[in-house]
Amino acid sequence: MPYLTLSDASLAYGHVPLLDHASFQLDPGERVALIGRNGSGKSSLLRALAGQGALDDGVVWRQPGLHLGYVPQEPLFAPDMSVFEAVVAGMGEVSSLLAEYHAVAHEISASPERQVFLLDRLHHLQNALEMRQAWSFEAQAEQAIQRFSLDASARVGTLSGGQKKRLALAQALAVPPDVLLLDEPTNHLDIEAIEWLEDMLRASAVAMVFITHDRHFLDRVSTRIVELDRGRLQSFPGYFADYQAIKEKALHDEASLNARFDKLLAQEEIWIRKGIEARRTRNEGRVRRLEQLRRERAARRERQGRVELAIDAGKKSGRLVAELVDVSKSFGDQAVVRNFSCRLQRGDRIGIIGPNGAGKTTLLRLILGELAPDTGQVRLGTRLQIAYFDQFRTQLDEEAALVDVISPGSDYVEIGNERKHVIGYLGDFLFAPERARSPVKSLSGGERNRLLLARLFARPANVLVLDEPTNDLDIETLELLEQLLQDYTGTLFLVSHDRAFLDNVVTQIIAPEGEGRWYESVGGYGDWLEYQKGRQRERQVVQRTGGAHRTVSAKHPATTAPASPESLAEKSSAGGRRKLGYKETRELDALPGRIAALEAEQKSTMLRLEDPALYQAQPDEARRLSTRLAEIEEELMALLERWAFLEG
Structure with a gap:
């Protein structure tokens, strides 16, 4: 049984139909990414699904008893509310009692002269909350506030844009909803918060519809993509890359069909303009077809044009x-x-x-x-x-x-x-x-x-x-x-x-x-992640080997202070290690040379990647070198771990 459905929905803004007899269904467990051009009506559709916006025509059906959480693109909160008050505001009738209980409990320690009155008020509120079995709500609110790293007593007016977005998410998730509607949830969040949100949403069983421009978030979270294009909703299974391939073919087929239609219409317009011949043949069926073609062409909605971006780099700066x-x-x-x-x-x-x-x-x-x-x-x-x-x-x-x-x-x-x-x-x-x-x-x-x-x-x-x-x-x-x-x-x-x-x-x-x-690190975000993993592996090696480590340079986290073959050989000859077999002894003797060769290759690769011209002239080579750099780091870490083991 679906959680909610949209049937034959119509909504217009001025003369532009945002929804043109559109239909949609959300089933349990689905995580639907709603995409489309700016101004296509995505946020209006989400508000209608949340019950906070009206349709011109059509029906939104929600499963009876459905608990729904909604996070708008720009959450609105009263600036003088506390974070706790804002979170419990979405909990129905008990929200005001919980907010007052929380405020009185904090005021007792700050106002000793009013302690008797405040304790009496706290007792009254406690009884009212117990009658409504609302203590679990308070625990859920505090858990949500802690989960999103917020200060429960802070005033909303003092929060940054990212903190307000986290507050809105905390409010929506304080009582786990059956359906979650998110409008641009990654706006104002930093990468760490976005990745945490991705993991949390993937692990939850909540069904959701979300609007996003973040392609990485979309690919990690969504189970289905729905596009709003010229008033119609179309569903695409699979990942964003699959959607792009299907959409490109659909647009090509649409352009070919429109071209054939326009050619036929032009031919019929030429025929009707002949006048005398058209009236002489009295081909009324052909005239009616032309009128129908004209109506179809007038009703056809063209795809919104593409932004034309160009920039003048001006005169060259100094090197x-x-x-x-x-x-x-x-x-x-x-x-x-x-x-x-x-x-x-x-x-x-x-x-x-x-x-x-x-x-x-x-x-x-x-x-x-x-x-x-x-x-x-x-x-x-x-x-x-x-x-x-x-x-x-x-x-x-x-x-x-x-x-x-x-x-x-x-x-x-x-x-x-x-x-x-x-x-x-x-x-x-x-x-x-x-x-x-x-x-x-x-x-x-x-x-x-x-x-x-x-x-x-x-x-x-x-x-x-x-x-x-x-x-x-x-x-x-x-x-x-x-x-x-x-x-x-x-x-x-x-x-x-x-x-x-x-x-x-x-x-x-x-x-x-x-x-x-x-x-600094070379490459994009993915390369930086690899550097981070390499640094983490280094720290683990240091912990396991009791201090044997490489020095990380300030400029390149994946770059290590080269250990000379001589210094490694000295270490390999030091006493106190377990007795090695013949093969292990030969392997240990060869390790300094292998490590030195890899570090030399690492250094030369990084020097090449530092050249900005490489990315413009040879982008494929730049990608290959970036991949090789990550491989070198992994090989070095494996050799160092092996060396530490043999030395131990």
Whole structure:
């Protein structure tokens, strides 16, 4: 028996049908990813399924007694509520009693002069909660708050965007729902929180429908993909790659069918215009067919166009973009950056990752010279033209018209050697001419991101700084942005929690190590993960061997301080180890040479991967070298473990 169904649903926004007699069914155990272009109506559909939005026509049926949890894209909470009050607010009639009990219990220790009154009130609340068997609800609320690493007494108004998203998830999951509806659950969450959420959702038995642009999240969590396209819902089994293959073929078949239809219609239009011949033959059936063809063509909804992205990299900057030497920055007792050194050159594409609050923005401002370090030196290159994409969109004036945001005081923008009218340029970013004078406040989240990208790309820049550019963008626009950045000849700094986007765009990662320490690694997010695993294996070897270890370099976590064959030979001849057989003795003697050869190959591979030109001229070779680098790390770890065993 399904949990919920949508039957013959219709919903229009102005003259645009968002749902056009659409149908959908969610069965127990399903995890459905709802995808589609920005503005296609995904959030409106999710609100209708949650019972928080009305349809123009059609029916939403929910199984009787169904407990449903809903997390909107931008959760709204009263700023003066505590986190505990916000979580229990979704628990029905007992929520106000639980919230008051929690507040009174905290006030007793803070107000000793009112202790008698407060204890009496607490006793009254306790009896009321026991009558409603609500103590399990309190335990569930506290468990959910702890699970999402929130402070129960904190005020909602003091929370960051990521914390508010976690709060909304805690509220929805405090009492385990039968069905969970999630609108962009990964927005504002850092990578660690996203991966935790993936694991939690995969392990739970809850059925869900979720909207996401995060392709990695989509592939790990979904059991089925449903696309909302021009008002219709179509289901695709399998992974995102399977959907892409099926969708590409469907669009090709649709284009061929439309071309044949348009050719037939054109032929019939030519025939009817002959007039005399058409009337003489009195072929009324053919006239009626033409009228039907005209109606079908008028009713046909064309697929929304693609965003046209282009950027002018301007004049080349100097070869050096920025150099940091032993840079440190603290705020009070909190060390955000400690003794960090790096050298960044023209053409580098750098991803900066880390948990929320780790100091990514601070590090970026230090690199760009916008913030002075407490100690150390920062040297900037020459001829830098910097363009900045702000995840909070503070550059957008809510009251300004779209044309004024793009080109204030002028009707034209210049992209490279091409001069475009601002209305046409906005059209490249899917803004219709009639919306050009609309204020920014009328735009959705995805539209605001597209507008900010349009503003960013309207000016030449040889250094791009993108802070969470992927939030609210649909998958098709994300892929176009990836392609643009891959072809971009300037220098890119990308702060992002989108793992697929990082893997497809950046050539090196800067990540925090804790206590204000940061390090660089070559490659994308997947390569960084391999480095992390290698470091973990190293720590395990150190623990097992009682201190025999390699020194990790500051720049490359997978790079080790080379141990010379002589030093290893000295260790192999030291006393105190168990007696070895002939074969083991020969193996131990050969290990120093094998390790030295691998470390030499590791060093030369990393030097090649440091060259930005390699990723543009020979992308396949870059991928091969990255794979080989990970293999070398695994081989080295295996040899070191074997050496430690034979030495033991």
